[in-house]
Amino acid sequence: MRHKKLIGLAAGLLLVIGGLSGCNSNKQSKGSNDNGSTVSKSSKTDMQNASSQSSSSDSSQAQSSSAQSDSTTSVGSSSTQATTGSRISNLNNQVINKIGNITLPSDDGLSSGSNNLNMRYNGTQSDYTIYYSVGNQALDLNASGVSNETPYATFQKKTYSSESAAASAVDYSQASTNKGLPKVKLSSKITGYENAGGGQRYIAWHEGRWSIAVHGSVVNNTNPKQTAIHAVNLFDHYMLPAPQKYGAIELNVHSSSDHTRDQSITWQDGLSVYTLKGVDIDTAVQMAASAK
Numbered sequence: 001m002r003h004k005k006l007i008g009l010a011a012g013l014l015l016v017i018g019g020l021s022g023c024n025s026n027k028q029s030k031g032s033n034d035n036g037s038t039v040s041k042s043s044k045t046d047m048q049n050a051s052s053q054s055s056s057s058d059s060s061q062a063q064s065s066s067a068q069s070d071s072t073t074s075v076g077s078s079s080t081q082a083t084t085g086s087r088i089s090n091l092n093n094q095v096i097n098k099i100g101n102i103t104l105p106s107d108d109g110l111s112s113g114s115n116n117l118n119m120r121y122n123g124t125q126s127d128y129t130i131y132y133s134v135g136n137q138a139l140d141l142n143a144s145g146v147s148n149e150t151p152y153a154t155f156q157k158k159t160y161s162s163e164s165a166a167a168s169a170v171d172y173s174q175a176s177t178n179k180g181l182p183k184v185k186l187s188s189k190i191t192g193y194e195n196a197g198g199g200q201r202y203i204a205w206h207e208g209r210w211s212i213a214v215h216g217s218v219v220n221n222t223n224p225k226q227t228a229i230h231a232v233n234l235f236d237h238y239m240l241p242a243p244q245k246y247g248a249i250e251l252n253v254h255s256s257s258d259h260t261r262d263q264s265i266t267w268q269d270g271l272s273v274y275t276l277k278g279v280d281i282d283t284a285v286q287m288a289a290s291a292k
Helices: 002-099 146-149 164-166 224-237 281-289
Strands: 117-123 126-136 152-159 183-184 192-198 200-207 210-219 247-252 263-269 272-278
Touching: 002 117, 126 192, 126 247, 152 281, 164 263, 200 272, 210 224, 224 247, 224 281, 263 281
Parallel strands: 210 247
Antiparallel strands: 117 126, 126 152, 152 272, 183 192, 192 200, 200 210, 247 263, 263 272
């Protein structure tokens, strides 16, 4: 009996040991699954990081590509400006090499510049006239073909024997001539004066040493008021040369079919009188403002 009890106890111990061994085995198996799960999470995290890095890299490349594109656009734009601007600069240098250091407009006054800008001139350093035209192609300075083109603007210098003679050559209108005329508001700071007679209409005013007049016509149904307001805005935007004593601006309201070169800007500088004439008011103002 005692022997049988010992055998039973041994069997019980073996069962306990077996159960413990099974538990440890299960724990190891679960631990293996956890490790597998951890590896899986780690792999997912690595993929997310890789995706993030890839996205960041793509973004950086896109920004770099965009920057290169912007840079290319900027360079192209600058190149275009340099091309259109260098045409008048190149022709001006040729004129100066021919007759000496003189005052010339550095702006051709065209809305987008023109590579087909052509120029011809006559005269000397003290008295000269420059003719500006746009042809079917760019021609050399004073090329024979340029004389067949209709100038859209001219720039002239005349030298006088005295400053008083030069000042007298400017068609300056004294402010007193506007006394008693009806007033018209052209801006918050500028008041013009209306005059009419013989089918003609005028609005005149003064700014600094400049007398300014805009001419319209009853017959042609051209009212000078809107043109006068536009001119005031132009003068606010473009700084014209300062006359030594007198400057005169005479503008005309045109119909769309009128290409007369009668927009005139004249000013005195010492013994010299400069006159810029153009078909278009904006062009004339821009060119005169750039004269140096």
